[in-house]
Amino acid sequence: MARSRRPRPFIRRLAYAEVALGALTVAAAVRPAEPPAAVAAGFAVRYRDVISPDRVRALTVLPGETVTLEVVDRGPGSGYVARPAAGRLVPQGARRWVWTAPPAPGLYPIQVVAPDGRDSVTLQAFVVVPYARLQGELLNGYRIGRYPAKPPAGFVEVTRENEDVLVSPHFRLRQFLCKQPAGSRKYVVLNERLLRTLEYVLERVNEAGYRVTTFHVMSGYRTPAYNRAIGNVRYSQHQWGAAADIFIDENGDGRMDDLNGDGRSDMRDAEVLYRLIDDAAARPEAQGLIGGLGKYRSTAAHGPFVHVDVRDRKARW
Numbered sequence: 001m002a003r004s005r006r007p008r009p010f011i012r013r014l015a016y017a018e019v020a021l022g023a024l025t026v027a028a029a030v031r032p033a034e035p036p037a038a039v040a041a042g043f044a045v046r047y048r049d050v051i052s053p054d055r056v057r058a059l060t061v062l063p064g065e066t067v068t069l070e071v072v073d074r075g076p077g078s079g080y081v082a083r084p085a086a087g088r089l090v091p092q093g094a095r096r097w098v099w100t101a102p103p104a105p106g107l108y109p110i111q112v113v114a115p116d117g118r119d120s121v122t123l124q125a126f127v128v129v130p131y132a133r134l135q136g137e138l139l140n141g142y143r144i145g146r147y148p149a150k151p152p153a154g155f156v157e158v159t160r161e162n163e164d165v166l167v168s169p170h171f172r173l174r175q176f177l178c179k180q181p182a183g184s185r186k187y188v189v190l191n192e193r194l195l196r197t198l199e200y201v202l203e204r205v206n207e208a209g210y211r212v213t214t215f216h217v218m219s220g221y222r223t224p225a226y227n228r229a230i231g232n233v234r235y236s237q238h239q240w241g242a243a244a245d246i247f248i249d250e251n252g253d254g255r256m257d258d259l260n261g262d263g264r265s266d267m268r269d270a271e272v273l274y275r276l277i278d279d280a281a282a283r284p285e286a287q288g289l290i291g292g293l294g295k296y297r298s299t300a301a302h303g304p305f306v307h308v309d310v311r312d313r314k315a316r317w
Helices: 009-030 192-207 224-229 267-281
Strands: 040-047 050-054 056-061 066-072 081-084 088-091 096-100 110-113 120-127 154-158 166-168 186-188 216-219 243-247 292-296 305-309
Touching: 040 120, 050 056, 050 192, 056 192, 066 110, 081 096, 166 192, 192 243, 192 267, 192 305, 243 267, 267 292, 267 305
Parallel strands: 056 120
Antiparallel strands: 040 050, 040 066, 056 166, 066 096, 081 110, 088 096, 110 120, 154 186, 216 243, 243 305, 292 305
8 A cells, every 4th residue: 555656746636536536425325325234144155165144245257157156054954045137047956056157247136035035145246347358458448457467357347227236235336446537337346355354344343332334445446557547556455356445434524533532533543443453353253354454644635544455464554
């Protein structure tokens, strides 16, 4: 997250525009109206060696990719039903299926329903646009740029129809969009591990006594082109959708809430959130969830915030 060089004037204006855009959209777009009454279902769904009972989860796949889905439940094993919006589903037993994604990019939800029909888990399955479809630095006119290392497998196309979709119980797709100017087509790298991390941290913060319905994601995904334009470090985790700059904003004013009760929004509030996340990261159940963690003071462009990422090693600043 540290700046690698001083931004040029026009780049500085771009950075201010990012913050202004975030402030304008926070009340109407970023904050979910109400989270689901119950975050966890009575059973869990396993895929890609991840088990979670969250009622809403994101799944990103390439066109035609196959994924094995399995219900994990201590109760009776029969009677579960999987209902995909599209694609091919092949049963592999009482509560196990192999799903083959459709060939066309888009959102294809898969609902897994309990035997009594009263409980369900929805997998928001996004078939991504493969990275190989880039033409130079552009994807259907949207500037991606050039990755400094191995690029992601593909990009979720964000539309008016899907931008408000929940990708986890308390976060929506549009919260992770890059702030660069765009036309009707926008793309994002959606990192499922980051979503799990943010949900875990949100739960811990609420347990500590702070009422938080969601985090304001000041910066989520950044295209390499945008990351370079604002002067950020070459290998920023944001470029892989693996990082989020967040703060708590329950009053909707676009700045960090007064967490320490001193009547101001400043670095001390970022330190409160930083300590809560750092403590949560030390718990046994959080192993592998939180890699990088940093706190940042206010500037002329933004208020205080905390950076969290899912790199594979511990880093603190």
